[in-house]
Amino acid sequence: MSATAFGYLVYLPLLAICRPHMSKNIREREALNYHELPRPGKIEVTPTKPTNTQRDLALAYSPGVAEPCKKIAEEESEVYRYTSKGNLVAVISNGTAVLGLGDIGPSASKPVMEGKGVLFKVFADIDVFDLELNTTNVDEFVRTVKILEPTFGGVNLEDIAAPECFEIETRLKKELNIPVMHDDQHGTAIITAAAMINALEIANKNIADVVTVVSGAGASAISCTRLLVALGMNRDNIFMLDSKGVIANSRTDLNDLKKEFARNTNKNTIQEALQGADVFLGLSRGNILKPEDLLAMNSNPIVFAMANPDPEIDYDLAIQTRKDVIMATGRSDHPNQVNNVLGFPFIFRGALDVRATEINEEMKLAAVMAIAELAKKPVPDLVKMAYKHKDMMFGKNYIIPKPLDPRLINTVAPAVAKAAMKSGVAQLPIANWQLYEQELMQRMGLDNQLIRVVMNRARRDPKRLVFPEGDNLNILQAAQVLHDDGIAHITLLGSEPKIRRLMAEHGIDLPDVKIINPLEHPQQREAYGKMLFEKRQRKGYTLNEAERKMKIRDFFGLAMVEMGHADCIVTGQTKKYSEVLTSALQIIGPRKGTNRVSGMYIILTKKGILFLGDPTVNVNPDSETIVKIAELMANAVKRFNIEPRIAMLSYSNFGSSATSSTSKMAKAVKILQEKYPDLLVDGEMQANFALNKELINSHFPFSTLSNKKVNTLIFPNLSAGNISYKLLQELGGVEAIGPLLLGMKKSVHILQMGCSVREIVNVAAISVMDAQIIENEY
Numbered sequence: 001m002s003a004t005a006f007g008y009l010v011y012l013p014l015l016a017i018c019r020p021h022m023s024k025n026i027r028e029r030e031a032l033n034y035h036e037l038p039r040p041g042k043i044e045v046t047p048t049k050p051t052n053t054q055r056d057l058a059l060a061y062s063p064g065v066a067e068p069c070k071k072i073a074e075e076e077s078e079v080y081r082y083t084s085k086g087n088l089v090a091v092i093s094n095g096t097a098v099l100g101l102g103d104i105g106p107s108a109s110k111p112v113m114e115g116k117g118v119l120f121k122v123f124a125d126i127d128v129f130d131l132e133l134n135t136t137n138v139d140e141f142v143r144t145v146k147i148l149e150p151t152f153g154g155v156n157l158e159d160i161a162a163p164e165c166f167e168i169e170t171r172l173k174k175e176l177n178i179p180v181m182h183d184d185q186h187g188t189a190i191i192t193a194a195a196m197i198n199a200l201e202i203a204n205k206n207i208a209d210v211v212t213v214v215s216g217a218g219a220s221a222i223s224c225t226r227l228l229v230a231l232g233m234n235r236d237n238i239f240m241l242d243s244k245g246v247i248a249n250s251r252t253d254l255n256d257l258k259k260e261f262a263r264n265t266n267k268n269t270i271q272e273a274l275q276g277a278d279v280f281l282g283l284s285r286g287n288i289l290k291p292e293d294l295l296a297m298n299s300n301p302i303v304f305a306m307a308n309p310d311p312e313i314d315y316d317l318a319i320q321t322r323k324d325v326i327m328a329t330g331r332s333d334h335p336n337q338v339n340n341v342l343g344f345p346f347i348f349r350g351a352l353d354v355r356a357t358e359i360n361e362e363m364k365l366a367a368v369m370a371i372a373e374l375a376k377k378p379v380p381d382l383v384k385m386a387y388k389h390k391d392m393m394f395g396k397n398y399i400i401p402k403p404l405d406p407r408l409i410n411t412v413a414p415a416v417a418k419a420a421m422k423s424g425v426a427q428l429p430i431a432n433w434q435l436y437e438q439e440l441m442q443r444m445g446l447d448n449q450l451i452r453v454v455m456n457r458a459r460r461d462p463k464r465l466v467f468p469e470g471d472n473l474n475i476l477q478a479a480q481v482l483h484d485d486g487i488a489h490i491t492l493l494g495s496e497p498k499i500r501r502l503m504a505e506h507g508i509d510l511p512d513v514k515i516i517n518p519l520e521h522p523q524q525r526e527a528y529g530k531m532l533f534e535k536r537q538r539k540g541y542t543l544n545e546a547e548r549k550m551k552i553r554d555f556f557g558l559a560m561v562e563m564g565h566a567d568c569i570v571t572g573q574t575k576k577y578s579e580v581l582t583s584a585l586q587i588i589g590p591r592k593g594t595n596r597v598s599g600m601y602i603i604l605t606k607k608g609i610l611f612l613g614d615p616t617v618n619v620n621p622d623s624e625t626i627v628k629i630a631e632l633m634a635n636a637v638k639r640f641n642i643e644p645r646i647a648m649l650s651y652s653n654f655g656s657s658a659t660s661s662t663s664k665m666a667k668a669v670k671i672l673q674e675k676y677p678d679l680l681v682d683g684e685m686q687a688n689f690a691l692n693k694e695l696i697n698s699h700f701p702f703s704t705l706s707n708k709k710v711n712t713l714i715f716p717n718l719s720a721g722n723i724s725y726k727l728l729q730e731l732g733g734v735e736a737i738g739p740l741l742l743g744m745k746k747s748v749h750i751l752q753m754g755c756s757v758r759e760i761v762n763v764a765a766i767s768v769m770d771a772q773i774i775e776n777e778y
Contacts, residue, residue, distance in 0.1 A: 027484060029507055035111060042114045043121075043128070048084075077427075079150070080355060084127060089154040089348055091116045091130045092145060096161035097219075099184070100308060106132035109159055116158055116183075124345035124409060125443045126352065128156075138164050142171045149176050153352050156344065157182040162219040163257055179351040179359045185223035187340035190347070190364055191400065192224045192281070192304060193231055194371035195338055198399040199326045203300035205278055207232045211298075213273045215312060216283035217242040217258050224281060225261060230361065231368070239263060239273040241284075246273055271296070278302065286310025291321040299324060306330040306338050326396045335397040342401060343367055346409055350416030353436070354426035359416075366419035370412045374401045381641045382406065386453035387460060404452060410437040450602070450609055450640055451737065451762060458768040459486045463567035463747075463775075465764060466560050468553035470494035470515065472573050473502060478760035480508050487761075488768050491516060491566060493553040518556040525550035528559035536586060554580055558587040561746045567771040568747035570764050573755055577616060577739075580750045584741070591745045596628040600636055601725045601738035611637050611644070611712045615721030616739045616750075626668040627675075630714055632742040634679060637712055639773060646672075646712040647690035647705060648683025649720070654700060655684075661716050668714075673704075680704055687713070687724075737762045747771040 035042065050056045058064050068082035080086040095109030110132050117128030129152070135141050141164075145155060155178065157169055169182040181187070200207055212233060214225050217240055229235050240247045240261040245268045247258050254262060267273050274280065274293050282289065282305040289312045294301065303318055305311035308330045315334040318327050328336035347367050351359055379392045386404045401408060414433060420426040430436050465482070467475050470492025476499070482488045491514040492499055499515055502508070518525060529547030532555070536546065549555045554575065560566040572580045581597075590597050599616030602609065613633045618625055630646055637644040648669050652662040665684035672681045682705045689696045690710045697706045715721035729736045740763065741749050747770040749763050 027480070027509075030481070030484075042111075043117050043130075080153075080428075085151065086153045086352055086355065087125075088127050088129065088152050089120060089156055089352075090145075090148065090152045091120070091128050091156045091158055092133065093131075093158040094133045094135060094141060094160055096136060096159070097165070097184070098159045103161065106134050113158060116156065119341055120156075120345055120348070123341060124349040124413070126345065126348055136161075136164070138167050138171075141168055142175070145172055146175055149178060152178060153355075154179040154348050155181075156348065157184075159184065160219075162222075163255060165219050166222075166257060173358055177357050179348065179356050181344070181347065181359045182219070183340055183344045185219045186227075186359075186364060187344045187347075188220040188283070188306075188338070189223040189227040190343045190367050191338050191340060191371065192306070193227045193368045194342075194375075195304065195328050195336060195400040196228060196279070196281075196302070197231065197368070197372045198375055198394070199302045199304075199328070199396075202396050202399065203278075203302055203326055205300065205302075208234050209237070210278035210302075211237045211276060212239070212279040212281060213270065213277045214238060214240040214261075214281045214283070215270060215288065216240075216281075217247060217261075218283065221281070221283040222257055222260070224283065227364065227368070230365065235261070236263075239265070239267060239277075241270055241273065245269055280304065280312075282306055282312035284312060286312060287314070289313035289318075291317065294318060294321050294325065297322075300326065302326045304328045304338065326399065328399065332403075336399050337403070338400065339403050341403050342371060342408060343412070346412035347416050349409065349440070350413035351420060353413065353428075354417045354420045354430060355428040356417075356420040357425045357427065360420075360423055360425055362423040363416045363419045363425075366415040367412050370415035371401060371408075374405070374407060374411050375399060377407075380405070380407065382453060386456040404456065406441075410440045413440060450642070451604065451765075454640075454769050455485070455487065455765050457772070458488070458765045461772050462486055462488050463768045463771040464489045464491065464565075465768060466491040466493065466557045466566040466569045468493045468557035468569070468571045469573045469575075470553075471498050471502060473506060474755065474757050474760060475573055476502055476506070476508050476510075477757045478764060479510060479513065481757070481761050482764055483510050483513070487765055488568075490514070491560070493518060493557055516556075518551055518553055525556070528556060528563065531559060531563060532587060535589075552583075554583050555587065558584055558748070561748065562588050567775070568749075568767040570749050570751065570760065570767050572751035572753065573760070574753065577750055577752065581617065581741075584744065584748045584750065588744055588746050588748055590743050594628065594632070594743050596625060596632070597741060597743035598629045598632045599721075599738070600633060600740045600742055601721075601736055602740070603725065603728055604735040604737065608709065609642070609711060612721055612725050613712070613714055613742075614718065615715065615725050616718070616752075617741075619718045621664075621717065623664040623667040623671065626664060626714060626716075627671050630668065630672055630681065633712055633714065634676075636740070636742050639769075642711065644680065644712045645705060645708050645710050646679070646681040646714060647685055647687075647710045648681070648714050649687055649690060650684035650716055651686060653685050653689060654703075665714075665716055680708060683714075684716075737766070739763075740766060747774055 049060060051060060072078045072082060091113045093109050093113055095106045096103045098104050098109050098112055113130035113132060117130050120126040120128045133141055133144055160168060165182055169180060172180045214221055225238060238261060246265060247262050248265050249262045271293055274296050276298055278298050279302045284307055286307045287310055303325055305313050306329060311329045315327060315329055318325050328338050330338055376394045383402050383405050384392050387402060392398055414437060417430055421429050465488035467479060469475050471494040479490045483490055493516055495517055496515045525547055528550045532549060533541055533543045533546035550559060554571055557569050557571060561569050597617055598614045601612040601615055603612060611633060614629050621629060634644040648665040650662045650665050662684050669681060669683050672679060682703045690713060693707050693709055696703055725736055728734050739752060747767050749767045751763060
């Protein structure tokens with residue numbers, strides 16, 4: 001069984017699923033369509049075994065299923081061997097405390113629980129069943145979960161109101177023999193504690209000495225404070241506040257949980273508590289902390305303002321008020337985001353992999369220390385590229401790893417697993433840790449983070465993007481996504497009344513969009529026409545013809561990019577690819593130093609990422625052109641911070657069939673290996689050998705790709721490449737991004753006719769990233 005997220009690869013805001021407020025850049029209709037179409041919900045159950053034949057079905061069910069049943073009846077632990085229990089977590093809620101929405105009931109909480117399942121799958125490859133229980137009775141809740149224990153390898157409690165959540169978790173931990181964790185309590189606490197350890201180190205403060213003000217007394221606040229006390233924070237130096245003020249022993253309205261942090265004090269307000277404080281921990285509501293409150297704190301104050309969507313004090317306001325503040329929030333648009341996704345997927349991954357009977361304090365503390373230590377290590381280029389910070393390093397603006405850091409799974413999960421073993425709750429100890437970490441990386445197909453990295457990088461420095469087909473509905477809907485996500489500054493070409501009418505009819509709101517009708521801008525057409533004439537005057541163009549061409553929106557948009565009035569262009573939604581390509585070559589042309597351009601598709605699969613070339617431009621390339629295609633492909637792959645491992649494809653393996661088609665691929669390999677000794681390239685070879693490193697190793701151990709995971713495939717001609725990517729796309733299970741145009745002087749990408757909104761958004765984001773790179777090169 002596996003949970004498949006519909007479209008999870010594209011939208012980084014998926015990370016906000018665990019914070020289900022309506023983000024400013026997500027619109028109601030888009031969110032509803034995402035959950036409804038093309039099929040309702042975000043997860044599905046798919047078989048992990050063959051089911052094509054009658055024999056397959058007989059093995060899956062009767063009579064074959066009887067054999068594992070008998071084994072499990074003899075020894076119950078065999079259930080982990082023969083079923084999915086060991087990788088299956090229940091996400092359970094009654095919907096009484098959905099963050100940002102409150103008590104909305106079990107049915108209304110289901111989208112959040114499905115979303116949690118998506119995050120489990122995306123970040124840790126853990127399968128999930130979400131269970132929404134229609135009860136607020138603690139005994140009934142506990143009994144229901146208890147009788148479901150045989151089904152699951154672990155239980156994640158979610159969005160349950162306090163104080164019932166504390167009793168529910170405590171009882172289930174005692175009564176179940178599988179890991180149980182209430183993420184709202186412990187997930188937030190673990191990430192907060194990791195960030196706090198590092199913030200205190202940077203501020204040069206001792207955890208035992210600091211005075212801490214905690215705003216909020218709910219499940220998250222109490223759990224965070226408990227964990228900080230376990231790490232050495234002095235309980236007598238903590239002032240906790242609820243909606244009525246400081247929790248003091250003099251109050252008569254305190255429940256048992258709040259009494260745990262009651263103080264003998266005359267302080268009552270947050271202003272009084274913050275006088276001389278070192279740490280502010282906010283888990284309450286937005287904008288309650290004022291600049292004067294921040295100024296009342298000690299030097300190098302630590303402020304964790306984690307209310308969502310609006311923190312207790314605005315990040316920019318806090319930084320302006322105190323230059324020495326060390327600040328963290330729950331938001332992704334500021335440094336130091338305290339995000340539960342840094343913890344819960346990997347904590348459960350480690351617990352499941354050693355078959356832990358619980359998630360104990362030792363395991364939680366191990367997660368804290370692993371996350372804190374990871375922030376001190378050199379940041380991978382992939383992460384720097386995603387967040388467009390070349391100088392990202394441990395310091396006040398980087399006290400906790402980023403959610404896209406691929407090292408989290410093989411840092412946190414092993415730490416948790418080791419702690420489970422050391423504390424005696426592991427039933428399946430791990431012997432080979434190096435092998436385990438390799439298995440974690442292979443399980444995730446971590447190259448698939450690429451498009452999330454691209455989207456994040458694009459929004460860090462949005463560029464001016466022109467869409468010549470501004471009156472196409474898919475283009476307009478893609479422009480909405482790009483605008484809302486802050487990926488690009490959009491210019492639409494076409495009739496403004498028509499475009500505005502389409503926008504109004506379909507609820508598209510682009511307040512800052514620039515709309516240009518080339519027919520209404522004769523001076524621009526004249527300037528652009530003159531530029532084209534100068535480029536093509538010896539190739540059959542007259543000045544008059546060049547100016548007339550600028551009435552065509554593709555020509556006008558390409559001229560905008562060439563003249564520096566736009567940074568990138570995406571077109572081709574309603575035109576033949578070859579026609580648009582010809583225009584692009586005439587107006588912009590290839591990069592200096594190359595006389596060839598090529599097409600590329602990116603294919604995202606569960607097993608990793610594949611780059612395919614050339615499926616769109618060169619019809620029947622000779623060996624020299626194939627070398628140029630490979631060079632362009634290798635450079636493009638490196639731009640994504642991935643080492644290219646290139647297979648030259650054919651129907652032949654290393655000379656097994658000598659024809660012009662096979663020999664040109666072999667000749668290209670020889671040229672490339674001589675020209676670039678460090679480039680991993682080989683062939684000619686059949687596709688199955690290229691994609692199966694064990695197969696190529698057993699049959700052709702001499703190959704430079706033996707035991708290597710190939711990620712770049714070069715086809716012998718356009719037909720082979722085009723057919724292959726379209727087959728992969730239509731058969732399902734993959735996502736194709738492209739086509740991408742390689743080798744152009746400026747950022748130009750040409751869509752295949754009739755692309756979906758998602759495909760347009762993906763290509764546009766890569767176009768913006770290309771424009772960023774080109775800008776830096778020049």
